[in-house]
Amino acid sequence: MNASISNNRPAATGHSSYAPYIKARWGLKNHWFPALFSEELKEGEFDATTLCGEPILLRREAGQVHALEDRCCHRGVPLSKKPYCFKEGTVTCWYHGYTYGLGDGELKTIIGSPDDPLIGNASIKTYPVTEAAGMIFVFVGDADFGEPPPLSHDLPPQLRAAGEDHYCAHLLNPNTTVRGIRRQGAANWRLASENGFDPGHVLVHQDSPWVYAQDWALPLGFRPVTEHATTTFVENNAPRGILNEYVPGADGVAHYEPVMHNEMLDVSAFGGQNVPAGLRTSMWLPGVLLVENAPYPGMSMYEMYVPIDDQTYQYWELIACETPTPEDETAFVDQYENYLKKAMFNDFNDQDLVARDAMQPFYAQDAGWSAEQLCSLDAVIIGWRKLVAGYARGIQSPPKELSRPRKSRTL
Amino acid sequence: MNASISNNRPAATGHSSYAPYIKARWGLKNHWFPALFSEELKEGEFDATTLCGEPILLRREAGQVHALEDRCCHRGVPLSKKPYCFKEGTVTCWYHGYTYGLGDGELKTIIGSPDDPLIGNASIKTYPVTEAAGMIFVFVGDADFGEPPPLSHDLPPQLRAAGEDHYCAHLLNPNTTVRGIRRQGAANWRLASENGFDPGHVLVHQDSPWVYAQDWALPLGFRPVTEHATTTFVENNAPRGILNEYVPGADGVAHYEPVMHNEMLDVSAFGGQNVPAGLRTSMWLPGVLLVENAPYPGMSMYEMYVPIDDQTYQYWELIACETPTPEDETAFVDQYENYLKKAMFNDFNDQDLVARDAMQPFYAQDAGWSAEQLCSLDAVIIGWRKLVAGYARGIQSPPKELSRPRKSRTL
Amino acid sequence: MNASISNNRPAATGHSSYAPYIKARWGLKNHWFPALFSEELKEGEFDATTLCGEPILLRREAGQVHALEDRCCHRGVPLSKKPYCFKEGTVTCWYHGYTYGLGDGELKTIIGSPDDPLIGNASIKTYPVTEAAGMIFVFVGDADFGEPPPLSHDLPPQLRAAGEDHYCAHLLNPNTTVRGIRRQGAANWRLASENGFDPGHVLVHQDSPWVYAQDWALPLGFRPVTEHATTTFVENNAPRGILNEYVPGADGVAHYEPVMHNEMLDVSAFGGQNVPAGLRTSMWLPGVLLVENAPYPGMSMYEMYVPIDDQTYQYWELIACETPTPEDETAFVDQYENYLKKAMFNDFNDQDLVARDAMQPFYAQDAGWSAEQLCSLDAVIIGWRKLVAGYARGIQSPPKELSRPRKSRTL
Known part of the structure; x- marks a missing residue:
């Protein structure tokens, strides 16, 4: 060493x-943090936690764990309140059916508005995940941090x-x-x-x-x-x-x-x-x-x-x-x-x-x-x-109730 | 139609x-709102509620419902804590006996200071009331709104x-x-x-x-x-x-x-x-x-x-x-x-x-x-x-603990 | 009279x-206030109270009551959580062993760092105490108030x-x-x-x-x-x-x-x-x-x-x-x-x-x-x-989490 x-x-x-x-009240960003013990999230299950002020939804599918912002971009409700999976690789909000890709957080469809122009033009944050030593680790960081x-x-x-x-x-x-x-x-x-x-x-x-x-x-x-x-x-x-x-x-x-x-x-x-x-x-x-x-x-x-x-x-x-x-x-x-x-x-x-x-x-x-x-x-x-x-790789900012700026659009 | x-x-x-x-956090003023079911306020009873941030005392007398600010102008206590009616058409505060007209909210007497110069020179807010469909409706609005x-x-x-x-x-x-x-x-x-x-x-x-x-x-x-x-x-x-x-x-x-x-x-x-x-x-x-x-x-x-x-x-x-x-x-x-x-x-x-x-x-x-x-x-x-x-007829302001400016006077 | x-x-x-x-929200400073009944603090005991926003530790030793700031100058923890007396006339913090004189509030030693340069250079506030009519009175006032x-x-x-x-x-x-x-x-x-x-x-x-x-x-x-x-x-x-x-x-x-x-x-x-x-x-x-x-x-x-x-x-x-x-x-x-x-x-x-x-x-x-x-x-x-x-001899200020400026030093 x-x-x-x-x-x-x-x-x-x-x-x-x-x-x-002194400014690091909310933690250090661009670091790995443990989110759950691996055994807490079984195949096909959802769970949620909060890391450095960011609400995070976790989902295990085909063994792999995915982590997304636990907040629908539509009206801000927590997806984890009643998460639906209608199709592999996606999570659907229980309220209006906004459906996100597990891997990229992109809005893939809206259940009752399949041709909506918002589809493909909105997203929620995703987080890198790794598992080791019986724990699920999530990387809480800037969207543009890179690998x-x-x-x-x-x-x-x-x-x-x-x-x-x-x-x-x-x-x-x-x-x-x-x-x-x-x-x-x-x-x-x-x-x-x-x-x-x-x-x-x-x-x-x-x-x-x-x-x-x-x-x-x-x-x-x-x-x-x-x-x-x-x-x-x-x-x-x-x-x-x-x-x-x-x-x-x-x-x-x-x-x-x-x-x-x-x-x-x-x-x-x-x-x-x-x-x-x-x-x-x-x-x-x-x-x-x-x-x-x-x-x-x-x-x-x-x-x-x-x-x-x-x-x-x-x-x-x-x-x-x-x-x-x-x-x-x-x-x-x-x-x-x-x-x-x-x-x-x-x-x-x-x-x-x-x-x-x-x-x-x-x-x-x-x-x-x-x-x-x-x-x-x-x-x-x-x-x-x-x-x-x-x-430290960065100092976490206080939550603004949104973890990153959204693409803006009008109806 | x-x-x-x-x-x-x-x-x-x-x-x-x-x-x-976006500014209407506290509701829309100069509108009618339901306060109680009619059957919740029987003859001779008092009750209280809060509409758009305003504390309101309700009183049924001779069948008619009256609504007043539920806050004595003297020291600000809620009249509804223990409202007294010593004389028809009035409500007396349980603390120092400030007595208001049900119809106009004017200070009619002070039980222990019947000659007080404040009498006739102070008041609390009153509210128009109507009953329909088994409900008591109160008009929450500006003092100068008119009819x-x-x-x-x-x-x-x-x-x-x-x-x-x-x-x-x-x-x-x-x-x-x-x-x-x-x-x-x-x-x-x-x-x-x-x-x-x-x-x-x-x-x-x-x-x-x-x-x-x-x-x-x-x-x-x-x-x-x-x-x-x-x-x-x-x-x-x-x-x-x-x-x-x-x-x-x-x-x-x-x-x-x-x-x-x-x-x-x-x-x-x-x-x-x-x-x-x-x-x-x-x-x-x-x-x-x-x-x-x-x-x-x-x-x-x-x-x-x-x-x-x-x-x-x-x-x-x-x-x-x-x-x-x-x-x-x-x-x-x-x-x-x-x-x-x-x-x-x-x-x-x-x-x-x-x-x-x-x-x-x-x-x-x-x-x-x-x-x-x-x-x-x-x-x-x-x-x-x-x-x-x-x-909307108006946007309600946040409570300032007082619903309208008082006439000011010195002792 | x-x-x-x-x-x-x-x-x-x-x-x-x-x-x-109108400014005296936190009380009047430079006055005597009752803290405890005398019988609440027996020989050798510690107790605590808060007067005008100031946390105060009380200790009876050889009959006499002492009152000190109930907050270690090191990391701010309440001494009263688990006060130690290893030696007559002192109180030792349960966390890192900072030890104060009951009479003057001066830092007398640190249990695990007996030669520390901070010793003699730091202190907590002390309060005059008197007993009368079965009560312990504490004088809450400015450090420079005098007798x-x-x-x-x-x-x-x-x-x-x-x-x-x-x-x-x-x-x-x-x-x-x-x-x-x-x-x-x-x-x-x-x-x-x-x-x-x-x-x-x-x-x-x-x-x-x-x-x-x-x-x-x-x-x-x-x-x-x-x-x-x-x-x-x-x-x-x-x-x-x-x-x-x-x-x-x-x-x-x-x-x-x-x-x-x-x-x-x-x-x-x-x-x-x-x-x-x-x-x-x-x-x-x-x-x-x-x-x-x-x-x-x-x-x-x-x-x-x-x-x-x-x-x-x-x-x-x-x-x-x-x-x-x-x-x-x-x-x-x-x-x-x-x-x-x-x-x-x-x-x-x-x-x-x-x-x-x-x-x-x-x-x-x-x-x-x-x-x-x-x-x-x-x-x-x-x-x-x-x-x-x-x-009044003075108007108490809101607590700044510290009742008086500390002597400053660097390690």
Whole structure:
């Protein structure tokens, strides 16, 4: 993995140094976002979701998933309210029978006005779709963006080669089983992503039964001690992200030091004896967290913070495990269903969910961005903001109730 | 019936050609609107409603209904919260005893300050009231409008003379029984009225048990085939409206052709064998639908879309039937209560109610008016919009919390 | 008691004559407000409230109550969500461990970053606190206001000396027992305070079981008959308020005349034979009502209308009784718990609560202030508005999500 390494304490940290981030209330456009788990959309079914403020209709036909604007161009009603398919490759609006091609969104016919001059002269937006790791991904972007990049550019990369120390599963690898859930959080997606890999929020988890069960030595915080505590990935045509080097690198050098005692408060680190092996966090555009070697060595946890609107996000929580044999898969799925799902998502991650929501009022009207008082634990968050500001493919605009200008005509 | 016949495909169809319609979020002022069913307000009772954003108190005294602004001029509380009548012809506010004349809205006394200089120098708005067809109608208009027009100008006219083909009941005729319901819809009144007589929305009703029970041949749509498919009524001092000539006129010429097949989708008309006889729709200012010969030949259905505020309307649904004898009346009421009420209102009309609500978000901020992509089925809707723009007696302003300027004074 | 007596019918009564009052949506700053009953915050406990739009954390330590801004300066979360005390005299945020001094609000440490340069360079607002009469009072004011005035300046004074006619209990006196409740009302605090001592709202109470039980002669209203019907107190360094002289003064002269009949309506005063002895109402900055000799001679009722936000107030209802002996106290508490609490608060005062809420829509967007039509019964309300406009220590600004500018720094 090549990485452009950046300084973990940028010279400028004021919010003017990452102004586009402040504007990104509705998310980052021209990126891939997860829309549904694949198993949520069976052959011949329709479903709908909202990504970055855009209502999207999904349809699986002959195995392939199509995504279209979920809004009829005629009178604006959601197609998903009662979508009809009278003919393969089309979807017909339940209200006046406007019928669109699944592939191009063009108006193919109007059921009660087959010779209408509007036919062929109107359309709704379509979205590139791909499926991977049991999820349906949709590319939310400009109509004139051109060919979308590969999905892998919008997911964390494989950071260590197989066989390397602390190698762990990757959700795009073959023979990898991925399990997870999705649910909504009541905060802006940026607050969710910042909490995701925040090295200073350990206190939130200090009474976690999961942490207790691991008998982990949970420090009070992590202090960056070298210039290389964080690494930024900014190459073109590759995932762009920022990595917390919690564990020593190949050279054995530790870049973070755990804080075990606070003298002023006379408080010492909570917890037990064990040190998590190879656990490391990184955050990737357009808002994907990777936790390596979690919940157990060899596994990977992913979290995705997908804007629904400017104050709600879809929270995806995933665990990936390499399962070369069917027995491995059965064992992992069993462990996930009976223990990890509850322990990681409904115990540990619930504590984060609550914390994110608690920040929302302070940032709701954007006052928080200039009023917040960050500390040195937040260096990596500043790094993330600058990464987004500099390397996102675009900043999503608020919905105007229409995702693109229409061809205009008169009756 | 004299009618000024207009072209059913107006040259200009852009929304600038009916700009006042776009501004009419709060309804059309200087028109009659139904407020309550007569039986909802018994002798000596008070009740309240909201018409076009104006809160209105209703009182029946000695048989006559009075309508006043439902807001005390003193501190703005609703009189209807606990209206007192200490003396015939007056209503007293429950809070400080401001007492108004039912007829003129003038402040007649203050219960605890009988010599107050404000008495005779303050007032609340009053509204003309009339009762007909079992309903209380209120004229919502400017204080300086002058004598209101007769109610009949704000209702559909009798379109065919008695004895003529397809003659059907009219709600203002003697020996006519009217039954119906009212309920709220969550859309702007304009979306409701446009759906009311939309010739293109047949698909919404294709799975209606009522249609199935009639064994009707329900076409996919109706295509206008002559210049006279719609007729516009724009005379002064008469009802103003627009009529869909679904059935051939006296000359036997058909102006609409049913669309029975869509080749591209390979879909044919739904339903059975029967053709509705004399069924025709028309829409009248300030938002009243007439469906002739529905639900059965000889009957008439009326719908009224009365603005409550700019995103809610009162939906009135009525059936009128001529009942020359008491036995006729008993038979119709029995049929209505046991069958028609459920079949027409809670089956067929429910499908329209849902469709109207589905349009609301697209038009809520007015974006829909310029973004919609109308087709040839919508010609009559354009016609309706232009009729409103050109012939409504006024466009209601948003409430300023006061319906007219007060006489000002100092203590 | 020295009083600067003012004319009860001010020359100018238009709302421009008390413009600062119209701006005081969020309350009056630089005043004392009740936050909690003392018994609601036990030793070692935290609690929270909102006063004039400011979120406030309360903490009792070694008996003393401390009040701080309930919002961490780091990411804006409420400390009260899960406040930690790791060390006496401090409170630690549950999210990232920012730790503040209870006394000065200064950032003392960050649990996981003990050497952080932000420590000592950031703070949250603190509030002066005092306890009296079983209540915790907080001074909501400007950071640079200086030493707050004594609490007694923001409460009604003792209006009559002991031994004088109609002397009654005062909540700050020794050997006085105070009991009461607090609850929320859905109106702006100004509407609540105006209703509190409004001489014209008798009608609201005409069907009160409490009034009936007293067999009181409840007039229709009270007409001011001398120049001295109201007295205004405007001295510096003393309570500022306005008094309705319902009962004759020491000279035996009556300044108000009860209105017993309204001829136009042919309505006479409601109720029985008894005349309340010494009952008098007055209203004091920042919104405290005193009802002398209520509910019984010798007792005092207090009501406080404390802004939570601009459309909600905390409604405090209190009864004070002198109880020189433990037996007196037991008897009063018994009477309060078994009768007065229900009769005064949940009967009589409920009628006022409803009336205040009913005014709110008319004044919500400030339209009511210029549209209202006041009458002569409202002279004392105009007096109160001018008193607030002229003598309040300040007008609270709307929350900007931050109660004071922060010291700024870069990482």
